[in-house]
Amino acid sequence: MKTGFGLMKDIKLSVGVISEKTAGRLLGPTPFPSSTDLREWDMKLLERYKPFYMPFCDLCCLCTFGKCDLSDGKRGACGLNMEAQQSRIVLIACCIGAATHTAHGRHLVEDLIEKFGRKSTLDVGGTNVDILAPITQLVTGIKPRHLGDIEEILDYVESEITQLLSSTHTGQEGSNIDFESKVLHAGTMDHVALEIADLAQISTLGFPKSDPEAALVDTGLGVVDSSKPVIMVVGHNVPPAIGIMDYMSEKDLAGQLEVCGLCCTAHDLTRYDPKAKIVGPISWQLRFIRSGIPDVIVVDEQCIRADALEEAKKIKAPVIASSSKNCLGLKNRTKDPTDEIVADLIQGKTPGVLILDPDKVGEVAVRTSLGIAPKRNKFKNLPELNELILEAKRCNKCSECRRSCPNDMLIPEAIDAAAGGDLSLLNDLYDVCVGCGRCEEACPNDLDVHSFIVKAAEQKIKNEIFKIRSGRGAIQDVEIRKVGGPIVLGEIPGVIAHVGCANYPKGGEEVAEMIEEFAKRRYIILTSGCAAMSAGMHKNEDGKTLYESFPGDFDAGCVLNVGSCVANSHIAGAAIKIASIFAKRNLNANYEEIADYILNRVGAVGISWGAMSQKAASIASGFWRLGIPVIVGPHGSKYRRMLLGRKDRDSDWEVYDARTGERDYVGPSPEHLFYAAETKEEAMVMMAKLCMRPNDTTRGRAMKLNHYIDLHKRYYGRMPDDIHLYVRRLSDVPITMKDEIVRILDQKEWKEKNIPDPTILPRMIRKKEK
Amino acid sequence: MSTTPWQTAEIPGPKRGLPLHRSETLISLLNNSKNPLLIIGHKAAEIDLGNRKLIDYLIDLARGRTITVVATAHTIKELTNRGFQNASSMPLMDIANRLRDTEWRGLDGTGAYDLVLFAGFPYYMAWLVFSGLKHMSSQLKTISLDGQYQPNASWSIQNVSPLELEKFFVNLIEKIGEM
Numbered sequence: 035m036k037t038g039f040g041l042m043k044d045i046k047l048s049v050g051v052i053s054e055k056t057a058g059r060l061l062g063p064t065p066f067p068s069s070t071d072l073r074e075w076d077m078k079l080l081e082r083y084k085p086f087y088m089p090f091c092d093l094c095c096l097c098t099f100g101k102c103d104l105s106d107g108k109r110g111a112c113g114l115n116m117e118a119q120q121s122r123i124v125l126i127a128c129c130i131g132a133a134t135h136t137a138h139g140r141h142l143v144e145d146l147i148e149k150f151g152r153k154s155t156l157d158v159g160g161t162n163v164d165i166l167a168p169i170t171q172l173v174t175g176i177k178p179r180h181l182g183d184i185e186e187i188l189d190y191v192e193s194e195i196t197q198l199l200s201s202t203h204t205g206q207e208g209s210n211i212d213f214e215s216k217v218l219h220a221g222t223m224d225h226v227a228l229e230i231a232d233l234a235q236i237s238t239l240g241f242p243k244s245d246p247e248a249a250l251v252d253t254g255l256g257v258v259d260s261s262k263p264v265i266m267v268v269g270h271n272v273p274p275a276i277g278i279m280d281y282m283s284e285k286d287l288a289g290q291l292e293v294c295g296l297c298c299t300a301h302d303l304t305r306y307d308p309k310a311k312i313v314g315p316i317s318w319q320l321r322f323i324r325s326g327i328p329d330v331i332v333v334d335e336q337c338i339r340a341d342a343l344e345e346a347k348k349i350k351a352p353v354i355a356s357s358s359k360n361c362l363g364l365k366n367r368t369k370d371p372t373d374e375i376v377a378d379l380i381q382g383k384t385p386g387v388l389i390l391d392p393d394k395v396g397e398v399a400v401r402t403s404l405g406i407a408p409k410r411n412k413f414k415n416l417p418e419l420n421e422l423i424l425e426a427k428r429c430n431k432c433s434e435c436r437r438s439c440p441n442d443m444l445i446p447e448a449i450d451a452a453a454g455g456d457l458s459l460l461n462d463l464y465d466v467c468v469g470c471g472r473c474e475e476a477c478p479n480d481l482d483v484h485s486f487i488v489k490a491a492e493q494k495i496k497n498e499i500f501k502i503r504s505g506r507g508a509i510q511d512v513e514i515r516k517v518g519g520p521i522v523l524g525e526i527p528g529v530i531a532h533v534g535c536a537n538y539p540k541g542g543e544e545v546a547e548m549i550e551e552f553a554k555r556r557y558i559i560l561t562s563g564c565a566a567m568s569a570g571m572h573k574n575e576d577g578k579t580l581y582e583s584f585p586g587d588f589d590a591g592c593v594l595n596v597g598s599c600v601a602n603s604h605i606a607g608a609a610i611k612i613a614s615i616f617a618k619r620n621l622n623a624n625y626e627e628i629a630d631y632i633l634n635r636v637g638a639v640g641i642s643w644g645a646m647s648q649k650a651a652s653i654a655s656g657f658w659r660l661g662i663p664v665i666v667g668p669h670g671s672k673y674r675r676m677l678l679g680r681k682d683r684d685s686d687w688e689v690y691d692a693r694t695g696e697r698d699y700v701g702p703s704p705e706h707l708f709y710a711a712e713t714k715e716e717a718m719v720m721m722a723k724l725c726m727r728p729n730d731t732t733r734g735r736a737m738k739l740n741h742y743i744d745l746h747k748r749y750y751g752r753m754p755d756d757i758h759l760y761v762r763r764l765s766d767v768p769i770t771m772k773d774e775i776v777r778i779l780d781q782k783e784w785k786e787k788n789i790p791d792p793t794i795l796p797r798m799i800r801k802k803e804k
Numbered sequence: 805m806s807t808t809p810w811q812t813a814e815i816p817g818p819k820r821g822l823p824l825h826r827s828e829t830l831i832s833l834l835n836n837s838k839n840p841l842l843i844i845g846h847k848a849a850e851i852d853l854g855n856r857k858l859i860d861y862l863i864d865l866a867r868g869r870t871i872t873v874v875a876t877a878h879t880i881k882e883l884t885n886r887g888f889q890n891a892s893s894m895p896l897m898d899i900a901n902r903l904r905d906t907e908w909r910g911l912d913g914t915g916a917y918d919l920v921l922f923a924g925f926p927y928y929m930a931w932l933v934f935s936g937l938k939h940m941s942s943q944l945k946t947i948s949l950d951g952q953y954q955p956n957a958s959w960s961i962q963n964v965s966p967l968e969l970e971k972f973f974v975n976l977i978e979k980i981g982e983m
Binding site: 086087088089090091092093103104105106107116117434437438440442472476539668669671672674676678680682706709710711712713715716719720749750751752755 | 810811812813815816817818819845846876877878880881884885892893895896897898900901902904925926927928929932933935936938939940942
């Protein structure tokens with residue numbers, strides 16, 4: 035039914051539900067949008083930020099018509115061309131990512147409902163957070179209040195992801211731009227799923243609730259006390275790890291064992307119990323397992339090495355798989371008596387077991403680690419120094435290791451030096467190594483190259499002792515009220531979120547360097563996931579990490595860790611809440627208006643310096659649709675599609691003045707939506723630039739320009755060549771640079787411009803254009 | 805010397821570029837070009853070729869043939885520090901995106917480029933940019949000068965040692981000087 039305020043669907047089923055849960059406000063035009071309901075908005079974005087494709091391959095090999103050669107403009111047997119094929123692959127990646135978060139959310143919610151009941155109240159920040167689920171409310175119109183309300187939202191997200199994935203089948207969607215629109219929809223579904231998952235676990239598991247002073251916890255390979263039995267957890271679904279902590283607590287074993295983790299399970303475990311320790315990001319799995327420190331390895335889901343079981347066997351540590359998504363070929367022992375399982379694992383009758391009951395995982399892991407630790411005696415899979423040197427002499431200098439290394443590391447030279455007894459080059463490689471182990475797979479002489487690197491850095495590893503602030507969760511409504519104005523007016527120069535995986539081009543230290551620079555410049559810095567861990571693994575001159583040096587509030591000059599992958603939702607949520615709380619825009623099912631607000635007014639940028647996964651792709655696409663640009667590191671170019679603006683095309687940068695309906699040129703702000711930077715220096719300059727928005731006040735724009743120009747001069751040694759595009763009035767010019775900039779403006783024949791009330795939605799114009 | 809892709813698994817498909825064996829071939833390609841462009845990435849200032857850096861040879865090439873130069877990332881600072889002022893600065897993604905546009909009239913607005921030389925990039929990143937241009941801008945001819953074979957470029961120096969790459973550039977600069 036079409037009405038004056040929107041299109042209503044499924045009235046019989048939905049209106050009753052929504053009216054109960056929409057916080058008493060008007061329902062916007064797009065409740066529970068299908069993939070085409072926001073298509074017009076997507077087209078506006080894609081018209082400005084056109085896809086640039088960089089195919090991984092000339093071929094399509096997805097059906098038995100093929101392989102089809104799509105080079106030189108050829109179409110495949112199904113009629114698809116290269117552009118559509120690339121966008122199709124991007125959509126498949128984003129569907130994988132969104133499905134993974136959604137399945138995780140479903141799994142969590144089912145577990146938590148079983149434990150706490152459907153009527154369990156949702157609460158992510160007590161009285162400080164009234165808008166519990168800004169993304170969900172924006173997308174669906176529903177304000178969930180109880181755990182049971184979440185199931186309906188998950189039903190919707192699962193249905194949409196199925197629809198999106200189906201469009202990638204042979205003979206379905208044929209337009210690359212429509213594939214791209216669906217990519218954006220997959221991102222939106224992903225964000226809803228992220229939010230739902232974190233909402234459920236924060237509300238029920240006692241995680242920090244919007245707490246700027248969440249505990250500082252230990253992180254780094256050096257923090258694990260290897261004199262105790264050690265349980266290593268890895269993945270993203272925290273209930274099995276919580277089962278371990280609870281069993282230890284119940285049996286009064288706290289302090290007798292070490293529980294530590296990698297990747298997001300580790301984040302969430304420290305949110306549950308700050309005594310747990312974070313070993314490091316996803317890419318440190320091999321080095322930690324081979325160290326021999328873990329006595330039992332518990333894997334749940336996502337980002338776990340597929341060879342974890344094989345690696346664990348080499349150090350004689352049993353594996354407990356705890357997720358239906360990652361059974362590792364192990365026998366399902368969920369219903370077997372616990373005593374039998376523990377005995378089998380300790381006696382080595384089986385290398386691992388599958389247990390699909392989180393509490394049982396806890397008991398088995400703890401009892402097994404206590405029993406097996408004395409037998410294992412920290413048996414490791416790293417060579418002794420003399421063995422390393424002897425092995426290095428077997429290298430035939432074929433360079434296959436280097437050619438298989440994602441970062442083209444000079445491995446042959448380092449091994450050659452090691453053969454002569456000099457391990458310093460191998461030691462240096464440790465800082466850049468992403469821990470993938472491809473060098474070993476490539477070596478024709480079966481040299482354990484990665485182990486060589488880890489062994490050479492043994493002393494450095496022992497000193498990896500850092501602090502990270504445990505994930506605080508959502509941003510408080512009161513924090514938004516405080517900083518919403520300064521952000522929208524540009525007086526806080528920007529909000530920068532460092533998110534994603536650890537596939538770095540030159541090590542994780544670059545992440546910490548970027549954060550420190552912008553925190554000192556009083557940007558608001560958010561972190562999450564593996565990037566949050568890397569941010570903590572760097573100390574300043576005073577021996578303090580970033581989390582010890584900067585407060586954890588959502589405010590200028592602060593560095594806050596929101597938490598695990600699913601906590602990325604709080605970053606998008608903060609941008610949405612600025613529109614809702616500060617600007618009082620209707621939040622319920624009002625996607626276009628809020629995204630338009632964010633695009634034009636909220637100077638936020640995401641950076642994923644080590645983006646690796648399909649999940650990172652879907653998270654990014656959710657940000658794009660909200661009008662938040664994302665920068666990735668050089669490896670991010672392998673997502674094979676950028677969304678790039680053209681600052682040389684003036685007409686792309688016109689918006690409506692909502693006051694008059696006139697069209698005004700506002701400059702390329704933000705210039706790109708998805709962009710891969712070649713170096714840290716380039717990324718930093720681009721971050722400052724992408725924080726500019728059409729709505730900046732002159733004071734705010736002057737401040738943002740000051741940072742952009744200052745960083746550009748530092749790293750590029752000269753003024754940017756596009757200053758004239760960002761100066762709207764002379765009062766935009768930073769006072770300390772006035773003479774220099776005015777000279778440039780004169781050369782460019784610059785003219786003063788209007789500063790509109792910016793929107794790209796004609797319906798937001800209050801006075802219609804004549 | 806080899807024409808297998810430098811990084812393992814970077815296999816493109818049926819359309820692969822030609823190997824660039826000799827500096828004379830490059831000179832010939834430049835001679836036949838109406839409007840060439842040289843794009844220099846940040847690694848050019850890191851790669852040692854004898855007692856010089858790759859970027860030094862690229863500056864010699866640009867000066868010798870008056871080729872338009874674009875520096876990506878923060879490379880412009882390295883050029884300036886070496887006294888080479890006549891270059892533009894643009895991110896790699898931006899210049900690649902412009903090059904795939906057949907209506908783009910170039911940095912100075914006088915006309916499209918017909919031959920683009922790349923040097924100084926992470927292998928995988930250049931691999932993708934060459935692929936993007938191969939597929940989305942098939943009229944454009946591209947050349948990789950990094951000494952690591954790029955199958956998506958129209959021509960690429962093969963996988964060569966630093967010493968062989970140095971010889972290539974020394975010979976190239978000598979030949980250009982004789983013209």
